[in-house]
Amino acid sequence: xxxxxxxxxxxxxxxxxxxxxxxxxxxxxxxxxxxxxxxxxxxxxxxxxxxxxxxxxxxxxxxxxxxxxxxxxxxxxxxxxxxxxxxxxxxxxxxxxxxxxxxxxxxxxxxxxxxxxxxxxxxxxxxxxxxxxxxxxxxxxxxxxxxxxxxxxxxxxxxxxxx
Amino acid sequence: xxxxxxxxxxxxxxxxxxxxxxxxxxxxxxxxxxxxxxxxxxxxxxxxxxxxxxxxxxxxxxxxxxxxxxxxxxxxxxxxxxxxxxxxxxxxxxxxxxxxxxxxxxxxxxxxxxxxxxxxxxxxxxxxxxxxxxxxxxxxxxxxxxxxxxxxxxxxxxxxxxx
Numbered sequence: 001x002x003x004x005x006x007x008x009x010x011x012x013x014x015x016x017x018x019x020x021x022x023x024x025x026x027x028x029x030x031x032x033x034x035x036x037x038x039x040x041x042x043x044x045x046x047x048x049x050x051x052x053x054x055x056x057x058x059x060x061x062x063x064x065x066x067x068x069x070x071x072x073x074x075x076x077x078x079x080x081x082x083x084x085x086x087x088x089x090x091x092x093x094x095x096x097x098x099x100x101x102x103x104x105x106x107x108x109x110x111x112x113x114x115x116x117x118x119x120x121x122x123x124x125x126x127x128x129x130x131x132x133x134x135x136x137x138x139x140x141x142x143x144x145x146x147x148x149x150x151x152x153x154x155x156x157x158x159x160x161x162x163x
Numbered sequence: 164x165x166x167x168x169x170x171x172x173x174x175x176x177x178x179x180x181x182x183x184x185x186x187x188x189x190x191x192x193x194x195x196x197x198x199x200x201x202x203x204x205x206x207x208x209x210x211x212x213x214x215x216x217x218x219x220x221x222x223x224x225x226x227x228x229x230x231x232x233x234x235x236x237x238x239x240x241x242x243x244x245x246x247x248x249x250x251x252x253x254x255x256x257x258x259x260x261x262x263x264x265x266x267x268x269x270x271x272x273x274x275x276x277x278x279x280x281x282x283x284x285x286x287x288x289x290x291x292x293x294x295x296x297x298x299x300x301x302x303x304x305x306x307x308x309x310x311x312x313x314x315x316x317x318x319x320x321x322x323x324x325x326x
Binding site: 016017019020021022027028029030051052053054055056057058060061062063065066069070097098099100101102103104105108152156157158 | 179180182183184185190191192193214215216217218219220221223224225226228229232233260261262263264265266267268271315319320321
């Protein structure tokens with residue numbers, strides 16, 4: 001996977017699809033999850049906020065699911081551009097949504113450290129990409145997951161507002 | 164399942180495990196997801212906030228996963244109390260965490276309406292409960308999921324602070 005010069009995959013999404021609560025750069029109240037190419041994998045670092053707890057000391061599972069979700073669709077987008085031999089961010093945009101999400105919580109995920117999400121591309125078809133992911137804290141895998149991502153249907157793609 | 168007089172399952176969790184970002188009544192910055200018994204099922208209503216979007220007009224999948232997650236563990240708690248013939252909220256607390264979470268997104272979930280999450284108990288063992296769930300908007304099922312919930316290990320259960 002081509003490294004995108006330190007630019008996050010989500011930061012190259014067109015503006016009209018950059019409002020996602022999980023990863024949209026234009027959603028001021030969102031999580032602003034950022035994924036980067038790292039060789040053939042993708043990587044994301046995220047520090048849960050103190051209120052993102054499940055029980056005191058441990059991270060909320062729904063946040064972990066959100067990290068896997070947005071990192072998965074971001075990885076799918078990067079994989080689809082690569083398969084087409086196109087530069088990330090070129091039009092028409094290849095933006096993916098989640099068809100299914102599976103998360104296995106292997107052990108409690110501690111608060112207070114940056115989590116590392118790693119994505120691996122398992123399958124790339126024309127409109128469907130399967131990504132597996134791990135979520136680690138301090139080098140230990142705490143959760144693993146799988147995202148089946150499908151290309152966003154054209155009728156859902158909001159019209160790009162003229163700027 | 165005994166109806167708990169209109170009290171949410173999560174509102175009977177002991178204080179020391181009531182800080183969950185998804186459903187803890189003591190987490191002021193959390194989602195405050197509330198689940199109720201409804202005959203043999205459980206039900207939860209939640210209105211996503213405007214910023215909980217995936218793309219404009221549609222709900223963020225990570226939020227849907229969070230609803231299924233917390234509704235699933237709440238349903239598991241209620242099911243475990245019922246199996247033991249105990250009243251909800253009695254000590255020792257039966258509090259569950261998620262071992263695995265599966266979500267299938269069947270169609271885009273529209274913003275601007277209350278979502279209804281319905282939980283069905285699929286299996287109740289001594290320390291493990293399996294719950295299936297649907298998430299509907301305007302009477303149409305938009306997502307379905309499954310939660311494998313396991314009883315919270317004693318060593319993770321925070322000590323109850325004297326009040």
